[in-house]
Amino acid sequence: MVDYPDYLQLDRLLSAQAPESDKLGAPARDELLFIIIHQTYELWFKQILHELDLVENTFSGDQMDDAFLSDAVHGLGRVVEILKVLVSQVDILETMTPLDFLDFRDLLVPASGFQSFQWRLIETRLGLRPEDRIAFDGQPFEKKLRLDEQTILLNLAKEASLLDRIDAWLARTPFLVMEDYDFAEAYRKAVAAMFDNERAIVQNNKSLTDEDKQRQHAAFDASEETLTQILDVHAAENGWRFSAKALRSALFINLYRDEPAAHLPFQLLSLLMDIDELMAAWRHRHALLVQRMIGAKVGTGGSSGHGYLAETATRYRIFGDLFALTTYLIPRSALPPLPTTVQSAMRYQYSAK
Amino acid sequence: MVDYPDYLQLDRLLSAQAPESDKLGAPARDELLFIIIHQTYELWFKQILHELDLVENTFSGDQMDDAFLSDAVHGLGRVVEILKVLVSQVDILETMTPLDFLDFRDLLVPASGFQSFQWRLIETRLGLRPEDRIAFDGQPFEKKLRLDEQTILLNLAKEASLLDRIDAWLARTPFLVMEDYDFAEAYRKAVAAMFDNERAIVQNNKSLTDEDKQRQHAAFDASEETLTQILDVHAAENGWRFSAKALRSALFINLYRDEPAAHLPFQLLSLLMDIDELMAAWRHRHALLVQRMIGAKVGTGGSSGHGYLAETATRYRIFGDLFALTTYLIPRSALPPLPTTVQSAMRYQYSAK
Amino acid sequence: MVDYPDYLQLDRLLSAQAPESDKLGAPARDELLFIIIHQTYELWFKQILHELDLVENTFSGDQMDDAFLSDAVHGLGRVVEILKVLVSQVDILETMTPLDFLDFRDLLVPASGFQSFQWRLIETRLGLRPEDRIAFDGQPFEKKLRLDEQTILLNLAKEASLLDRIDAWLARTPFLVMEDYDFAEAYRKAVAAMFDNERAIVQNNKSLTDEDKQRQHAAFDASEETLTQILDVHAAENGWRFSAKALRSALFINLYRDEPAAHLPFQLLSLLMDIDELMAAWRHRHALLVQRMIGAKVGTGGSSGHGYLAETATRYRIFGDLFALTTYLIPRSALPPLPTTVQSAMRYQYSAK
């Protein structure tokens, strides 16, 4: 038996804004905005963490059937929608001008957005490792956090991240080796045939000079070598994070995504890339905002400003392996059809009785 | 061997804007914008029609396996993204003020956005029937179109729309009647149990007066009667467009959407509702724009303005049946589990070897 | 000396979510989402009310120079950005399916989104009057609120709304009557000339039948009569809410918006229409969401569902007068130039020394 204000605890929620400038008796027009937008960010972060709880659970068992996979796709799809709002919500903060920010900026020292513990949790649980992070002001990034938060975060980094769980799940994918079928072998043959074809296209391209052709041929040779290497890659080699077996499965899923049993897995892998892209977009917008709002000055927490953020936007890629996999795709026209045994294992006929 | 400008036919494309006000030697600042935004709308309409071609093909056969369903979901998902851009793109047109529009508005008489043949094609192919349309200026809507366009459209309305194809496909859904299982019967029992439970909740709600409780009980009684009617509905009865069999399948898919075999069908039904919503949103924004831009004056084609558009936004719902189905859902806690036979027919185990 | 978590009161904020389903020991997957999205809505409502405080202050004095007007434009511009996020944020809630909602919907009875006191405050302070509101379940809308909230709201409705303040400010606009200038007279003459011109255009339109022409001529006659009536309109006549004097000023500002002194006032009037549009868009999306989520069933607070919301989306227009003014615009080509005295009163030369 609840009513709306009690259910949402509005008394608590709407009294949790205490601008520092008010305390000093010189209320700054936009400090409330600054507080409220950060509070909405933190509320959404809590929701993202809640979705990650559920998604991680899905992947915790040894076995996972598609009934649960659908739930994971659902949860990650929601995370994507939340991240879109987080990015577009920057439009509101941009109505605050640098001069408005100056009215209360100094009062916040040394508080800083870098101290969002929940955001660090999200990054870590997805799979960003301490060693992936860029040092900040010459210190490990976590030094900005409270001591207990640092401990939690460093411990968490030792546990299985979503990336690790996805890796294990991918490695378990059936279908790649069946009676009369070996995906690795089929792929190797198809790659060879495809590059022969690509070379012919360039060769016949009359608008290219001989020099151009030579350059492109050299590129094809290099690419072919790279492509076949994907089958023999060793974990952690050349910067790969996924295991060789997981990479091969992910490649299989991308190539045969039209088969019913690959559809949800394909959606899942796409969502992971969406999440990476949107987190990058958020960091990028954030960097531009900071540049506009603070210029070359130090940030509220002593941060050296937008350059750091811009660098994280470019370098913090958790599921970069999935982006990189695109290199190894081969076009449908060159794609060998699956043998009937594999195909029927991947379908249920949805036919009329 | 193409280069970018030839490939995109930019010569043709970028010379296809001829403002009427230029011809009169009094160029209106915003007429180019007016032309270009409508041209981008028409280009996107062409793409939507292309996607509908592919989706319709998918549903044309007697049988459809999930390999094709995935393609239909993909195509409709793209239509959704296009419609989102069409809606948000109105922001650009709103930078034109009513006074700017007046500079060339009279030159366009009697041309009118109501004459977009492609938009009418989209509506018709999705399933909007001539009889669903609201007469305009006392005339059937199609009178605004060219004669050959009228003929094509009226003929098209006699063919199977996407709604008809979906209806046939839904009616073919297996799983609802199997050896030891009859969905209709299971549903009827579950509904009875659920309403008994809801009545108890209201009865124990101390914050409600007796009068309140009586009112809600009456509502529950009415709802229960409605709910069980879904099983016996006759086609075209009470305004339903789907057949009884298709409705029952759609209900089954909604209730058991977590089962692998129901996942893609559930996504498909959701996308159809998204399309309906976005088309309504587009009409709604369009109506507000016309109200702001034209006021009570007649539109460029003699239209009576925003009122007509606002009415179409509210009344033109193609997949209204799917929205209405929500009424017949029962909560998971009251949902009878599927017998093992049905469940295994709807899954493939995605297990490690 | 604050740190980030203290400054944002994260302890309080992030512990203010208590799902009812958790209390019953049967946690519903999506109840946290339901709580958090409503909490972000309420936080943004608080920010909107804060901006309205500042904007109202601006308009409270007898006199207002442009230094303050710029601040009002800034504040309303921010409200517009917030409303855009509120609308697009519905995308997140739509990731909850009707079945997910059913998992906890009954636990919320009789709480309802209709009980958002802050939203009612926003509507009332902007200028929505009790008599504009649509009765709900046969009761005045405010009965859903707590008693003290009802009192505050009804008292607030007796005070000057933003619309009232804008009305008084508009009525004070100088420039319309100066030595050798009377806007009303100049407008009347220009309207007559313009319609003579429009009639000629139709007359010469060879693609129109005589019948078409007669119909359009009749429409022009009616429009001309309406147009000249704007000058003599009496307050509250024909449903106008602004006073005759304010309406005339708003018309002047729209027609001569390119003059420097009219630029900010024009931006202000545009923003008020944007706010009306976005509130309508929010109600419209909300109505579609409720239709999809609840179907024909009663809402969580006993509401009769989406129909009520759809009706408010169409009928609740606060600044409808400004939309209606578009009818009275005359094109630049027919617009009489301002005499030099008025023009120089409205400009400062921004010239090099």
Added chain:
Amino acid sequence: MVDYPDYLQLDRLLSAQAPESDKLGAPARDELLFIIIHQTYELWFKQILHELDLVENTFSGDQMDDAFLSDAVHGLGRVVEILKVLVSQVDILETMTPLDFLDFRDLLVPASGFQSFQWRLIETRLGLRPEDRIAFDGQPFEKKLRLDEQTILLNLAKEASLLDRIDAWLARTPFLVMEDYDFAEAYRKAVAAMFDNERAIVQNNKSLTDEDKQRQHAAFDASEETLTQILDVHAAENGWRFSAKALRSALFINLYRDEPAAHLPFQLLSLLMDIDELMAAWRHRHALLVQRMIGAKVGTGGSSGHGYLAETATRYRIFGDLFALTTYLIPRSALPPLPTTVQSAMRYQYSAK
């Protein structure tokens, strides 16, 4: 006398899509999408160039009064809305998967999005110089264009860009030196006072160690030196593109933006930064898309892929000076009030008669 299809030249427009894969008799599902989205981009580029025509005209004279400034603000505001759609429209292209792209990618060689002449025109007319551009494949970027396009572009680069025009207009700003007022001197004094105050804040911050304080004091000393340097900056020194006089005016406008005469100039400067941000956002999304779609392979025109685009997103900043100016802002509390003479020159009283 036009009708809708003729007015929009739909016959031409809708027949200008000729997929290469169709010509080969093996239609690729998504090639039409690829063509159409690029065509809408090019149409919008044409509209942006049209707005730039008008905006440039505004700034071409020796003198500019605010009546024209309002028009420039309007045009740039529209460019911002168009760029927003260009960015969000990438969502549509992302529904094409890498595998779908592979179906026709090789047929496009050597066509490439880098060959958009209109986009290069936009960049150049805004103020991106040949020397700002990053070489591509070891060649000047323009080598990808047709010969006549290269010539036009290189000639254009020698003419006054929008940045140059804005520079000249800024330099003409009155108000900075009047009878009893010298902005430079007033600013220098205020900066000194402000940093004394900032030093005190750090000094009293008990949560900082002495080392922290020393580091921040050193930063303040450096900042103060930088701040006063803005007054003596020489053109092209330290990478500034605006002249010293223009920079000083832009600073003045930012600091006193609440004065009526500074309001439109402030909006203008903000829009230029918005444009820079959105062009960066577009390049950033484009880079992510290319990374996902092409991986490490060469682009359709032989481009080395996303790395190049990501670098342009970070480095191509045309109005970077305006972002950098934020560094030189001083808070309102430290801002010296304008003397009455300057203030009245910047206002017109908008008072009741």
